[in-house]
Amino acid sequence: MAFNMLNIIFSFSVFSILGWFLEVSYRSLRERRFLNPGLLKGPYLILYGTGSLVLMGCISLFNFYDAGFAAKVLVYFTTTTGLELISGFIGYGLFNIRLWDYSDQPFQYKGHICLKFSVYWVLLAFGFEYLILPSYQSIFDPISPAFKMLFSEGLILIMAIDFAGKSLKNFISPNTPKEKIITETEFMNAARPLLENPALKALSQLNHHRGKTRLEHVKEVAYLSFLWGRRLSLDCNAIVRAGLLHDLFYYDWLHGGPRLHGFKHPNIALKNARKVTCLSKKEEDIIKKHMWPLTIIPPVYMESLIVSLIDTFCSTRDYISFRKYERSGKSIALLDNLESGEKKDEKQYR
Template structure:
């Protein structure tokens, strides 16, 4: 089988999905309920896709080798991948994807002898049963199909991973959440009590939300990012609450080229009701960048 980038990405995508199906079947039968394993939400497990690629490489390099040599290589590949994945999930995402602590001869719950033996057996099954079948099937697919399948699958995986990363980056402990909500409320209250801001509740914005709901949501999410990045959270909250301070239904009325003009309208209205710092004004004026052409002056 070819080793070009298309073949690699297609194989990675195919075995990520196949591995997800295998893992879901095993865990769901074991727990007698549907279990979606892994860190990502979609129907794929990159761990299996990566493992399949590594086993392909190992099998190619070890052609004609003694079975014990292959067994040792497969042990290193599969158990090493399991150990690395478990460590990354726990230390970077604070998530336990599996726990072998109750098994004999385990190491920190990430790996254990029993499952390492299972992985070796599955690796041989992969080499002698699944891989030949896959290679026969692979040559039947048109390059366009393989490119589309791999491109869509990998793109969705990357977006899924980005969403998971953001969610974990912004995740708060109960104590942090209480403190953050108090700080946000204290900063936002003076503006939210102004009738000019409260009036935004009369206008639909998008996704079934009023403009007031939209600016509050944007302000709180931006506030959390600001906290994590040690930015000026007061300016972020005030700028976000005022960034869409205009009084028309932009979907049906208002000036033409709304996306290029409403930031100036919002800034003009904001200056009528609040004394803005340069940073807050820049947040409002540049929130539609790159449509504003000139980039923001501040990280906030």
Template sequence: MLNFYINSLYFVLYSMLGWLSEVIYCSIPRKKLINRGFLNGPYCPVYGFGALLVIHFLWPFYPYPLLVFLLGIIVTSLLEYITSFLLEKLFHAHWWDYSQHHFNIHGRVCLLNSTLFGLLCLILVYGIHPFLTKGIFNIPSTFLPLIVMGFNIILCVDIVVTLYTITSLKDRVHSISELNTTLKEKLYLLENKLSSLEEKHLLSEGQRNLRCAEFITYLENEMNKKVAIKNILHDRLLDAFPSFHFIHLEEYISKLRDRLK
């Protein structure tokens, strides 16, 4: 049981360190603080899983740093690819896209990120993990279950909130899509009606163009009202994943994202 709590604590710490790495890596080029990660809290569970895989499967190769680096690339790239695939199937959405990078596989993984993950594996195996191990084994065993339990409670609550966020965001995007379709249909009907009046000389071309322009302005205002509604959870998710979009609804996600700029 002690091993379970120790590994759980490794998962907690590496999830938090992974989140910190992601925040630094993404915030510097964008020149603002980005709360990265699938969840809202300061942790990225995929890094926790990745670290446990590295610890348990690569530790036997400790005497061979080059092998640790190469195997680290393979293990972490495979984890990232599987994570991307599962998130896409679960939420019918793309979360990140490396298709613009050289040597990518289906846009899910790329050589640059995989190389960086390989370097992180070296840092973990030869630097961070020995240091953390000493610290963890100094924690009284009676406290370990409380720490793990506390984190698990927070994690479960965060997962529920995140699932709600994604579901509500998808509903919102669908409603924007439906509104857009409805407004276009109304515009089409209006244009036909005005064209008919113009043909009967009951309306001049200038009057027809003016009414169409007024209605288009009305349509744009209605769409802007829908898009302008603020939701901090939606905004956080869109800001954290610049390439995130629901499949076949890219246009409407872009409208929401444009509002954040």
């Protein structure tokens, strides 16, 4: 297989997927349950894709210099262990996630590498050189460049979106247990007065998106918007309050309600919200503009833009998800656990 950019990217894509299957098989059999071993959500492991390219480069050098067995062992040991160490540092340092933990193994370093698995990687590298790579070349060499390009570009795009989503989630999420407690406490201090109000509790009886109630939707929007607002040093109190009130209407928009619901319900929600609590100009703008650009007039405040974007994200995710919404979703489960206080009687507001 010629070493050109197309074949390099294609090989990276293929071995990222094959590596994912290898890791899933090993970890799932060991734990006797399915485990996704990667940092990202998709069926690919960047470590294996990168490792395959490094090994292919090493093999080319071995063939050119006619390297002996001892030299190969040393190079394979160094490169594979180095890649594992770098990947471990990236996962833990940037995303606060341990992709693996060798702390209980002898001859380990900070849980990222250990002698036992370094030996395994050397054996796998030899298997790659003499078994996997020849088979890969015989199977994939005849494939047309057009297919390779289409496959590679599609997978790289998916990986990039997946990585961007993971990075953004890591950006807004609390990084330590202490910060998590502080964040949750701040949110509930702002949200509790409204969450205990019967006008908002009544939303739990209304279906909103694919089995998700309207109350669950507004809580999710409020919480995710709050996380963004906190990172960006915005008015989090206004974000939480307006986020909870942005869909405060009591008709089933899926089967009834006013025509042009998307255009009209922000004003209906604002009218109902004014009956529940006193609103600041910023909170009113957030509620009224949460459907922008359908509302035409753009948001005045950054807080309004954040809630609008998060609302769009949550709604889109609800409908493109392969699975219907589950009540055990992380955001809603977290909020349900945080809420306290006795239940009050609810009534329908119209």
